[in-house]
Amino acid sequence: MENKKSVTIHDIARVLQIDSSTVSRALNNNPRVSAKTKKIVQDKAKEMHYRPNTLASNLRTQKSNTIGIIVPHITKYFFSTAISGIEEEAHKAGYNVIICQSKDSEDLEAKNINTLLSSRVDGILLSPAIKTSTIDHIQKAMESNIPIFFFDRYIKEVSTTKVITDDRITSKELALHLLSQGIRKLAVLTGDTKVSIYDNRVKGIYDAFKESGLNTESKLIMQQIKLDIDEAHEAINKWVEKKVDFDAVFAMNDMAAIGAQKALQEKGFKIPEDVLVAGFSNEPIAKLVSPPITTVHQPAAEIGKLAAKKIINHIQESDKSILASETAVLDSELIIRESTLRKK
Incomplete structure (x- = not known):
């Protein structure tokens, strides 16, 4: 069976008889393109089953629009609820998430961090494993300019933003x-x-x-x-x-x-x-x-949402007031x- 070739912006431009750059701007909601042209381009893209080349875009921008999440146990109610909050805020901001679990093992936590770094995530939200006794794997990631923020649990020796409860x-x-x-x-x-x-x-x-x-x-x-x-x-x-x-x-x-x-x-x-x-x-x-x-x-969901907001703001540098070692404390009941x- 012959593989069907993926539709590109050039194919859309050819059908509509307009420049490829106009198609690109329209699909990226550029204000330089009129609302009428945007609708025509977007409708044609949908009709032709166009899918954006995320990898190529990531290579151009040097950003993956992906956040890594590491929790001790995905099955625990608190962490599954926090993950839900993180996902909600991440998706609002146009970010995907990759979820890992350490099973409270330092070795697995380190492997998770390496996996996320290899996946070119823009930042990592981490709730450290109980058995984590060294911070080398965390510091190594942070030294490569990948922010790691803590939520719920934290390690005192690591200076970074954390979202916790009282x-x-x-x-x-x-x-x-x-x-x-x-x-x-x-x-x-x-x-x-x-x-x-x-x-x-x-x-x-x-x-x-x-x-x-x-x-x-x-x-x-x-x-x-x-x-x-x-x-x-x-x-x-x-x-x-x-x-x-x-x-x-x-x-x-x-x-x-x-x-x-x-x-x-x-x-x-x-x-x-x-x-x-x-x-x-x-x-x-x-x-x-x-x-x-x-x-x-x-408030697990709220912890997740706030942690996601803070790391996304840090990645985008849209909030210059955020400190690298800010602590946000939410009330429990x-x-x-x-x-x-x-x-x-």
């Missing part, structure tokens, strides 16, 4: 709420505190204890786990079996909170009468379990549900 403040608010319910001892299930978000959430808990004048040594226990249902379930079971005293659980994400609540209920504890349970990130499932779990809503409201 994790420390909302973690403090949630801890204060738990303390207001008259708890004896708070059990915390956290992720690796080398990661910015977990570090800030743990600091928020200590801020709440300090403000309340309470001794963390006697009223707080903490364990670092992989924050998923299974590990949280196992951690709670071990605490119960060892007769560790606690009557509230603050898990650093909702999936861990669900695992903790399930383990407690299987051991015969009533939620919230015996033990309070709280999570973080407002996963849709958190309000569907019984009882619904208190959590913190993070404490959502109190039945799992932390004791019956009086």
Whole structure:
């Protein structure tokens, strides 16, 4: 079967008996071309199934109009929602996106960055992997004049723009709420505190204890786990079996909170009468379990939109006020549900 030759602007110009440069201007919405001529050219281009040669255009402009996105896990609700926000703003501005996931691996994150650089992206939006311990792969990209902006998670040692939430403040608010319910001892299930978000959430808990004048040594226990249902379930079971005293659980994400609540209920504890349970990130499932779990809503879509706007503005240099190390902090919202409201 013979391959059909792609239609070019020269073919359109030949049919319409006008200059190729006029066709090019009309297709690029150049103000030098009248509205009438633009419509004629665009209608003919559509009729002839014309497709612009993006590669050739990119070579001329030295821009790909593409943004790379790297997240730890695409399947997590927060990140899928943030990606949706990024895509929405990118497409509005005429940009495509390439999405990669690091699976919280530093090696895979570095490979993702190299892949995106090879794809000639104009910039990268990155939420760093938990296991990222060096910044060489990030610095290398930035030294090649490809901007890397952080969203949600960030690395303190890298000076760049980041779009984050006020994790420390909302973690403090949630801890204060738990303390207001008259708890004896708070059990915390956290992720690796080398990661910015977990570090800030743990600091928020200590801020709440300090403000309340309470001794963390006697009223707080903490364990670092992989924050998923299974590990949280196992951690709670071990605490119960060892007769560790606690009557509230603050898990650093909702999936861990669900695992903790399930383990407690299987051991015969009533939620919230015996033990309070709280999570973080407002996963849709958190309000569907019984009882619904208190959590913190993070504006993931808005984080994605703002991160996209900032990197596109930086790429286009249309906003000269943007600094290379600007920090944008969005508000989160404490959502109190039945799992932390004791019956009086």
